[in-house]
Amino acid sequence: MKQYLDLCNRIVNEGEWVKNERTGKRCLTVINADLTYDVSKGEFPLVTTRKSYWKSAIAEIIGYLRGYDNAADFRALGTKTWDANANENDVWLNNPYRKGEDDMGLCYGAIGRNFPKPDGGHIDLLKQIVDDLSRGVDNRGEILTFYHPGAFHMACLRPCMYSHHFSLLGDTLYLNSTQRSCDVPLGLNFNMVQVYVLLAIVAQITGKKPGKAFHKIVNAHIYEDQLELMRDVQLKREPYPLPTLKINPEIKSLKDIETWVTMEDFEIEGYQFHEPIAYPFSV
Numbered sequence: 441m442k443q444y445l446d447l448c449n450r451i452v453n454e455g456e457w458v459k460n461e462r463t464g465k466r467c468l469t470v471i472n473a474d475l476t477y478d479v480s481k482g483e484f485p486l487v488t489t490r491k492s493y494w495k496s497a498i499a500e501i502i503g504y505l506r507g508y509d510n511a512a513d514f515r516a517l518g519t520k521t522w523d524a525n526a527n528e529n530d531v532w533l534n535n536p537y538r539k540g541e542d543d544m545g546l547c548y549g550a551i552g553r554n555f556p557k558p559d560g561g562h563i564d565l566l567k568q569i570v571d572d573l574s575r576g577v578d579n580r581g582e583i584l585t586f587y588h589p590g591a592f593h594m595a596c597l598r599p600c601m602y603s604h605h606f607s608l609l610g611d612t613l614y615l616n617s618t619q620r621s622c623d624v625p626l627g628l629n630f631n632m633v634q635v636y637v638l639l640a641i642v643a644q645i646t647g648k649k650p651g652k653a654f655h656k657i658v659n660a661h662i663y664e665d666q667l668e669l670m671r672d673v674q675l676k677r678e679p680y681p682l683p684t685l686k687i688n689p690e691i692k693s694l695k696d697i698e699t700w701v702t703m704e705d706f707e708i709e710g711y712q713f714h715e716p717i718a719y720p721f722s723v
């Protein structure tokens with residue numbers, strides 16, 4: 441929680457204003473932040489200085505792992521967070537590749553689970569990684585990437601947290617996740633949870649011990665219409681101790697994640713939080 445608040449304070453105190461063409465808004469911006477979550481110690485990085493919708497965040501990452509490309513599938517899993525990007529952005533609504541209501545196009549898991557090969561065919565990057573790690577193999581390139589510049593024109597948004605690199609030291613699994621663009625009041629709440637859960641759940645299904653997750657953010661910003669709430673409300677609050685996350689131990693394989701896992705398989709203990717804050721969202 442301190443890492444999150446330090447980043448928020450750094451943006452408020454040292455950020456520079458940058459005009460963003462896609463949203464038409466100005467963002468107070470800093471470049472480069474490194475957050476670390478010790479999953480071995482159960483340090484679940486949930487924001488406590490406002491109510492955080494952690495089930496929504498977990499639903500997003502499970503949807504990415506399943507290769508979802510449709511906001512309706514994300515809703516069925518428990519999050520409405522892709523509705524606006526799929527259905528309310530004019531540039532995407534007028535894109536000839538959009539396949540209709542709720543389509544998100546070729547992004548996130550739709551790329552990572554089905555990565556196009558220049559010589560034809562596709563690769564399921566996640567399955568390859570899970571198979572390698574389960575056999576104790578780390579080929580120093582166990583990278584789940586959602587980043588395919590050749591597909592950007594076929595998606596509603598480019599992936600923000602676009603690369604997850606897994607590493608083994610003995611039987612301990614590590615994760616380095618990289619994020620190119622970060623909406624700190626809204627997106628980062630979710631992204632911290634997602635990096636933690638990704639390491640915890642991949643360790644669980646590959647039979648490894650989770651170690652640390654390292655979360656690199658390049659462009660970290662606060663939109664102009666979020667600044668007052670962050671500076672004058674959220675940053676005035678004292679954080680509570682971190683809660684702990686329990687993942688159903690019956691989840692044992694990638695197939696389990698693909699077929700029966702729901703948000704009921706995740707529980708949180710000891711979550712104390714301040715009043716909700718409704719931050720404006722930029723589509």
Ligand SMILES: Nc1nc(=O)c2c([nH]1)NC[C@@H]1CN(c3ccc(C(=O)N[C@@H](CCC(=O)O)C(=O)O)cc3)CN21
Pocket residue numbers: 492493496519520521522525597623626627628629630717718719721722723
């Ligand atoms: N501007 C922007 N920021 C983001 O964080 C973001 C995008 N766009 N587009 C793609 C995804 C969608 N994500 C989202 C979308 C909405 C919320 C949001 O509205 N959160 C509210 C309510 C969440 C709920 O009720 O489930 C929050 O208070 O956290 C969060 C992350 C993260 N991403």
Ligand SMILES: O=c1ccn([C@H]2C[C@H](O)[C@@H](COP(=O)(O)O)O2)c(=O)[nH]1
Pocket residue numbers: 462597598600601621622623624626627628631
């Ligand atoms: O997981 C996510 C997804 C998106 N975001 C934020 C970061 C930016 O504010 C927007 C994306 O806009 P771009 O113009 O494509 O950078 O969404 C996030 O923080 N986390």
